[in-house]
Amino acid sequence: MKQFTRFFTLSIVMVFAISFMQAQSTVMTKAQVLGIESNGEVQTPVWIGSSSARDVLLEEGFDAETFPPDGWQVINTHPENNWFLGNPQNNPFSDIDPESVYSALCPWIAEDQDEWLITPEITPSGMMPLNLNFYLGISGPWLTGATVKVNISTDGGATWTELWDVIDYVDPEADWAWTMYTLNLDDYAGAPFHIAWQYIGNDGDLAALDGVSVKEGYD
Secondary structure, three states: HHHHHHHHHHHHHHHHHHHHHHOOOOEHHHHHOOOOOOOOOOOOOOOOOOOOEEEEEEOOOOOOOOOOOOOOEEEOOOOOOOOOOHHHHHHHHHHHHOOOEEEEEOOOOOEEEEEEEEEEEEOOOOOEEEEEEEEEOOOOOOOEEEEEEEEEEOOOOOOOOOEEEHHHOOOOOOEEEEEEEEEHHHOOOOOOOEEEEEEEEEEOOOEEEEEEEEEEEOO
């Protein structure tokens, strides 16, 4: 009888845990919260699949149950609104990659945010081209409030250099959608480095990251 009671209690706990995870797994964009969201079209609906690059230095889809992934770091400025695992409501990354379970999300709030998601150290061999590829989900209208930047560090994170700012690449009127970006890192092919996605600003919109890879050489 004790064994049955223990099993029953464990089952109830597991049901509540799964329900809680499911409740937390989808997050609304600002337009959805305000009730002005179109369904949003995925801008890059074809998943490129596994890379055949000569050398893949990093590949991350954020589909493990633990976050941040092994070797990654998170710097949280806001105690509750920072990078975590989940799915954008109505726009999950599984629309692009059917095998995707989660993405890395950073929600918005009308308060100061400076949230960092940092890769493990990446050590290139000197082979070129050296490219960073990633999908970013974001909308245009609230980029003046908060944006997402890509930074690089060659000294273990002591100092950072800005490589890219999404505000320069998204139509200010664009609905929330996933887009794939490729950044050339040939200037950094000679030494180890870290890459960081920085969500910074106040009163922006939901941002999502997935399909990250760093590849050197030609396919």
